[in-house]
Amino acid sequence: xxxxxxxxxxxxxxxxxxxxxxxxxxxxxxxxxxxxxxxxxxxxxxxxxxxxxxxxxxxxxxxxxxxxxxxxxxxxxxxxxxxxxxxxxxxxxxxxxxxxxxxxxxxxxxxxxxxxxxxxxxxx
Amino acid sequence: xxxxxxxxxxxxxxxxxxxxxxxxxxxxxxxxxxxxxxxxxxxxxxxxxxxxxxxxxxxxxxxxxxxxxxxxxxxxxxxxxxxxxxxxxxxxxxxxxxxxxxxxxxxxxxxxxxxxxxxxxxxxxxxxxxxxxxxxxxxxxxxxxxxxxxxxxxxxxxxxxxxxxxxxxxxxxxxxxxxxxxxxxxxxxxxxxxxxxxxxxxxxxxxxxxxxxxxxxxxxxxxxxxxxxxxxxxxxxxx
Numbered sequence: 001x002x003x004x005x006x007x008x009x010x011x012x013x014x015x016x017x018x019x020x021x022x023x024x025x026x027x028x029x030x031x032x033x034x035x036x037x038x039x040x041x042x043x044x045x046x047x048x049x050x051x052x053x054x055x056x057x058x059x060x061x062x063x064x065x066x067x068x069x070x071x072x073x074x075x076x077x078x079x080x081x082x083x084x085x086x087x088x089x090x091x092x093x094x095x096x097x098x099x100x101x102x103x104x105x106x107x108x109x110x111x112x113x114x115x116x117x118x119x120x121x122x123x124x
Numbered sequence: 125x126x127x128x129x130x131x132x133x134x135x136x137x138x139x140x141x142x143x144x145x146x147x148x149x150x151x152x153x154x155x156x157x158x159x160x161x162x163x164x165x166x167x168x169x170x171x172x173x174x175x176x177x178x179x180x181x182x183x184x185x186x187x188x189x190x191x192x193x194x195x196x197x198x199x200x201x202x203x204x205x206x207x208x209x210x211x212x213x214x215x216x217x218x219x220x221x222x223x224x225x226x227x228x229x230x231x232x233x234x235x236x237x238x239x240x241x242x243x244x245x246x247x248x249x250x251x252x253x254x255x256x257x258x259x260x261x262x263x264x265x266x267x268x269x270x271x272x273x274x275x276x277x278x279x280x281x282x283x284x285x286x287x288x289x290x291x292x293x294x295x296x297x298x299x300x301x302x303x304x305x306x307x308x309x310x311x312x313x314x315x316x317x318x319x320x321x322x323x324x325x326x327x328x329x330x331x332x333x334x335x336x337x338x339x340x341x342x343x344x345x346x347x348x349x350x351x352x353x354x355x356x357x358x359x360x361x362x363x
Contacts, residue, residue: 008203015206025351027266029205030344036209041216054210057203058336061326062168063150064201065290067194068265069173070146070180072287074187075280082254087288089248089258093241094293097262098300098315101233101342105311108225115308 003047004054011035136185142193149175162330164298169323170291201322208325208340215337222310222338229311230342233318234349235357237262242361257282259358261289263350264321264343271354286321293320294327309335317342 014035016028024031039046079086109115135141153171160166180190191198212219219226238259245255256277260268265286272282297316306312313335316324321343329336 005203008206011206012202025267025270026348027205027264027270029202029266030264030347032202032206033209033212033344036206037212040209040213051210051214054207057200057207058211058329060150060154061204061322061329062154063147063172064197064204065169065287065323065326066146066150066172066176067191067198068201068283069169069287069291070176070190070194071187072284073173073177075284078278078281078284079254082250085248085250086254086258086285087292089241089244089250090261090285090289091292091296092244093237093258093261094289094319095296095300096240097233097237097319098293098297099304100236101229101318102301102306102308102311102315103304104232105222105225105229105314106306106308108228109222109308109311112224114221114225 001049001053004050004052007047007050008032008036008053008057011039136183136189139193139196142185142190143196144193145176145179146172146194146197149179157330164295164327167291167295167327169294169326173291205322208344211333211337212340215334218310218334219337219341225311226314226338226341226345229314230318230345230349233315233342234262234346234353237319237346238350238353238357239361242358246362253278253281255362256358257285259354260350261285262319262321263347267347267351271351275355275358287323290320290323294323297324297327298331310338313338314342318346321347 011032012029015031018024018031019026019028076083106115149172150168153168153175156171157163157166157168176190180187241258241261242255245258256275257272259275260271260282263271263286265283268282268286269279272279293316297312297320301312301315309332313328313332316328316335317339320327325336325339325343328339
């Protein structure tokens with residue numbers, strides 16, 4: 001657990017350093033994600049608890065957004081008179097993009113006959 | 125007798141109080157969410173945020189005081205993002221198999237997310253600063269705020285729009301996908317992560333580990349694509 005957490009922090013730190021060094025638009029943790037992925041694919045040994053530690057953090061991913069969410073409530077006056085229009089646009093826009101993304105994905109997977117989620121009785 | 129004013133002065137000055145309130149608030153919200161059978165409206169982020177905000181107002185606590193404690197939780201977003209590599213690696217065979225649908229859905233979803241928001245804002249006559257905040261709304265907060273700076277928008281307002289997008293997407297994704305009769309959990313998770321970044325990914329992990337994995341991939345890919353597309357599409361959409 002301790003070693004695994006240290007690995008996660010080291011990779012994030014490396015990511016942050018690479019971002020500063022290369023002026024990359026990506027956040028450091030996303031680079032860290034890529035580094036850990038390469039590490040796993042290369043099958044370089046990792047502390048045993050890495051998988052459990054990662055699962056443990058991700059299980060409560062929602063918790064980690066709470067402080068930022070509270071910050072947003074404080075900033076709501078920034079929206080001013082446009083708040084309702086802004087909220088309506090967000091709702092319509094996300095409904096359209098959620099539907100378009102999922103339908104594109106599912107339709108192409110079905111066309112390629114790789115949609116493993118199909119219940120039994122359907123061809124793979 | 126304990127002097128409650130002294131006790132309050134002491135506690136409110138230390139990070140321990142607000143760290144504890146954040147954790148306890150989330151545990152209660154998560155229990156409510158579980159008791160509601162993980163109903164999408166009982167979103168644990170939304171419940172905790174409302175609860176803590178009410179406590180802050182009632183106790184007249186300023187946000188910087190709150191954040192002095194809550195920052196320890198906020199900080200974990202970094203290692204959690206790195207940790208997303210683990211489920212990604214674990215589901216690598218499915219991810220490889222779904223490569224073509226994923227890339228197609230990424231391009232379609234990212235373009236629709238940006239253009240629909242900007243065109244609706246233009247149609248409803250929104251101010252320039254609000255329109256600019258809407259453009260990168262589906263990227264993860266750190267990327268969206270960087271894009272906002274680049275296009276001369278307001279990063280703070282952008283962060284508000286990003287979190288609103290995250291929470292509302294996490295709430296509507298399940299009923300919307302059910303209404304569309306989509307049973308492909310890779311597709312459902314991918315859409316949740318693409319549109320609602322980390323908060324959508326958290327929701328997807330709550331529903332199904334495969335959905336969570338694809339949400340995590342979409343969060344990363346769409347963060348990058350939004351950073352590329354917004355500066356390219358914006359002059360054209362606003363012109």
